[in-house]
Amino acid sequence: MTRAERAKHVDRRLAELYPETPIPLDHRDPYTLLVAVLLSAQCTDARVNTVTPALFALADTPEKMALVPVEKIKEIIRPCGLSPRKSQAIRDLSVILVEQHGGEVPASFEALEALPGVGHKTASVVMAQAFGVPAFPVDTHIHRLAKRWKLTEGKNVEQTERDLKKLFPRERWNVLHLQIIFYGRGHCTARGCDGRSCLLCGELFPPKLKGTRVAPGCPLRNDVP
Template sequence: MTRAERAAHVDRRLAELYPETPIPLDHKDPYTLLVAVLLSAQCTDARVNTVTPALFALADSPQEMAKVPVEKIKEIIRPCGLSPRKSQAISDLSKILMDQHGGQVPADFEALEALPGVGHKTASVVMAQAFGVPAFPVDTHIHRLAKRWKLTEGKNVEQTERDLKKLFRRDRWNALHLQIIFYGREHCSARGCDGKSCLLCQELFPRKR
C-alpha cells in the first residue's frame, strides 16, 4: 500500500469501529473542558475524571476559580501529577479569562495558546471538542501510531500533525483524533501490539503476519 492507501484504509476502518466519538474527559462547557484537558497532561483521562468532580464542585467557572487559593486547587488535583504547575496555571488562566475575555474561553487558537499551561495540543482539543473547529490534536500516542502505520516520518508531534492534516479530509480531523486514541488504547498500545498483531497492523502490513 502507498501512504495514501494506508490512510484511506485507516480512515474507513476506524469509522466502522468507532461510529460514535464521545469526548473522554467529563465536562459541561468550554471552560471545564479546558481545565480537564490541562489536567490530562501526563495523566490518564480516567484519573482526571475522578478528580474534576471535586474541583468543579468547588468552582466550575473562571469567576469562581479565580477566587480559590492556589493551594486549595493544588490539594484537589494532586492525584493528576504536576499539581504545583497545573494549579497555578488554572488559577492564572481563570483570572486572564476574566480580565481579558469577559469570563469566556476564546474560540481562537492564538488566544488559547497565550493562556498559562495551554500549548498547541490543548488548544487544538478545546477548539475541536468545545467549538467544533477542525483540528488534529496529536499527542504521543497518536504520534506513535501514525509512525507505526507509516503515515508519517515525523520526528515530533508537530511534523506528524502536519502530515496527518495533509492525508485526511478536514471534516474528518476531529473524529479521527479520537478514533485513533480509542483504537490505540484498545488494540494497538505500545505494549499490546508489536506492529504485527492487532487487526489494523495486520491489514496494513499483511506480509508481517
C-alpha cells in the first residue's frame, strides 16, 4: 500500500470500530474541559477524571477559581503530577480569562495558546472538542501509531500533525484523532504490538505467506481490502 492507501484504510477501519467517540475527559463546558486537558499532561485521563470532581466542586468557573489559593488547588490535583506547575497555571489562566475574556474561554488558537500552561496540543483539544473547530491534536498514542503505520516519518509531533492533516479529510480530524487514541489504548499499545500483532497492523503490513492458505477475511491476507 502507498501512504495514501494506508491512510484511507485506517480511516475506514477506525470508523467501523468506533462509530461513537465520547470525549474521554469528564467536563461540563469549555472551561472545565480546558482545566481537565491541562491536568492530563503526563497523566492518564482516568486519573484526571477522579480528581476533577473535587476541584470543580470547589470552583468550576474562572471567576471562582481565580479566588482559590494556589496551594489549595495544588493539594487537590496532586495525584495528577506536576501539581506545582499545573496549579499555578490553572489559577493564572483563570485570572486572565476573567480580566481579558469576560470569564469565557476564547475560541481561537492564538488566544488559547497565550494562556499559562496551554500549548498547541491542549489548545487543539479544546478547539476540537469544545468548539467543533477542525483540529488534529497529536498525543503520544497518535504519534506512535502514525509512525508505526508509516503515515509520517514522525521526527516530532509537529511534523506528525502536519502529515496527518494532509492525509485525512478535514471533516474527519476531530473524530479521527479520538478513534486513533481509542485504538492505541485498546489494541496497539506501545508494548502490546510489535507492528504486526494487532488487527490494523496485520492488515496494513501483511506478511508474504507463500504456499499458505489463509481464510477469507483474515487480517494476514495480502488482499484484505
